[in-house]
Amino acid sequence: MIIEPRMRGFICLTAHPAGAEQNVKNQIEYVKSKGAIDGAKKVLVIGASTGFGLASRISSAFGSDAATIGVFFEKPPVAGKTASPGWYNSAAFEKEAHKAGLYAKSINGDAFSNEVKRETLDLIKADLGQVDLIIYSLASPVRTNPNTGVTHRSVLKPIGSTFTNKTVDFHTGKVSEVSIEPCSGDDIENTIAVMGGEDWAMWIDALKAENLLAPGATTVAYSYIGPSVTEAVYRKGTIGRAKDHLEATAFEISDSLADINGKAYVSVNKALVTQASSAIPVIPLYISLLYKIMKAEGVHEGCIEQIQRLYQQRLFTGGEVPVDEKGRIRIDDWEMREDIQAQVAQLWEQATTENLAEIGDLEGYRKDFYNLFGFDVAGVDYKAEADEMVQVESIA
Numbered sequence: 534m535i536i537e538p539r540m541r542g543f544i545c546l547t548a549h550p551a552g553a554e555q556n557v558k559n560q561i562e563y564v565k566s567k568g569a570i571d572g573a574k575k576v577l578v579i580g581a582s583t584g585f586g587l588a589s590r591i592s593s594a595f596g597s598d599a600a601t602i603g604v605f606f607e608k609p610p611v612a613g614k615t616a617s618p619g620w621y622n623s624a625a626f627e628k629e630a631h632k633a634g635l636y637a638k639s640i641n642g643d644a645f646s647n648e649v650k651r652e653t654l655d656l657i658k659a660d661l662g663q664v665d666l667i668i669y670s671l672a673s674p675v676r677t678n679p680n681t682g683v684t685h686r687s688v689l690k691p692i693g694s695t696f697t698n699k700t701v702d703f704h705t706g707k708v709s710e711v712s713i714e715p716c717s718g719d720d721i722e723n724t725i726a727v728m729g730g731e732d733w734a735m736w737i738d739a740l741k742a743e744n745l746l747a748p749g750a751t752t753v754a755y756s757y758i759g760p761s762v763t764e765a766v767y768r769k770g771t772i773g774r775a776k777d778h779l780e781a782t783a784f785e786i787s788d789s790l791a792d793i794n795g796k797a798y799v800s801v802n803k804a805l806v807t808q809a810s811s812a813i814p815v816i817p818l819y820i821s822l823l824y825k826i827m828k829a830e831g832v833h834e835g836c837i838e839q840i841q842r843l844y845q846q847r848l849f850t851g852g853e854v855p856v857d858e859k860g861r862i863r864i865d866d867w868e869m870r871e872d873i874q875a876q877v878a879q880l881w882e883q884a885t886t887e888n889l890a891e892i893g894d895l896e897g898y899r900k901d902f903y904n905l906f907g908f909d910v911a912g913v914d915y916k917a918e919a920d921e922m923v924q925v926e927s928i929a
Contacts, residue, residue, distance in 0.1 A: 730782025
């Protein structure tokens with residue numbers, strides 16, 4: 534079938550298998566071009582199919598020749614209907630990993646559930662024995678707690694007062710004002726239950742209880758802080774409370790791993806175009822301006838550049854892992870440079886529908902968004918027939 538992007542609001546309803554495959558190949562080539570990383574050899578990536586999780590799996594496999602198990606929740610294809618993009622990403626990753634002689638298996642299911650945890654533990658036990666790196670990179674708006682059966686839904690809202698600021702519809706380029714009402718009721722608690730550290734700790738506890746963590750095992754979860762312009766709706770809003778919980782959980786996990794000399798870190802990463810960030814008011818405009826400046830300064834990074842640098846220059850240097858005063862790895866250091874943030878703040882005040890194409894990088898934002906779904910990738914013939922029925926080789 535001929536596959537084209539079909540949009541509904543901020544979501545693309547289709548994905549292109551050939552585009553996803555080329556995207557994955559491009560990321561693999563980037564990692565290989567940067568040289569070997571003396572990193573972990575047996576790696577579990579929870580949330581492995583898109584964004585930072587996919588980049589982590591690629592960096593582990595093709596930077597360190599690691600065996601990888603990927604856990605994700607993706608929609609497989611049915612005849613005449615494409616899979617979700619992460620399915621095609623994972624199929625392409627496994628194909629390339631197996632071609633390179635690397636172990637790679639995947640589990641498709643709800644990572645919050647006890648059943649998927651059990652399936653993963655059994656697979657590690659059978660095939661790898663233990664893992665020495667666990668990446669936690671889940672991005673879901675909903676979580677059912679497997680112990681209570683309660684389903685929690687996260688919200689993206691400010692705390693205390695209405696937030697009003699600029700945003701952009703990246704499809705049309707229209708800059709407008711948006712207002713977001715403050716959270717109420719159990720919004721904060723629910724958002725922490727979904728996006729905080731509880732499930733991360735449950736994974737590590739389950740692995741440790743069955744002796745599946747190698748001595749010195751490291752676990753990393755991903756977070757974001759961002760600039761003052763997004764602060765009210767992000768870091769000081771409901772999501773910020775969840776991120777605070779995630780960061781506090783890292784210390785608790787580190788304490789629980791002390792007897793095996795293990796360590797838990799939160800890595801604060803750069804603002805990037807993701808399915809989640811596209812739906813957050815204010816963020817698309819901020820990223821458009823940020824991209825323009827960081828590209829001009831020669832310090833722009835996508836997911837794969839971020840994670841490759843995290844691995845090579847932070848996690849696996851052979852020395853102490855550098856952290857900030859709150860114990861966090863800061864790989865958002867280039868984004869948060871004072872000179873870059875000062876330029877963003879200046880452009881933010883000027884941004885209008887009429888001048889955004891000139892002062893921002895809306896085209897780069899759009900391209901990155903379509904790339905998420907396998908579209909607008911260089912070297913792919915989108916007029917050619919595509920086989921939507923691609924399978925992931927080793928779904929366990």
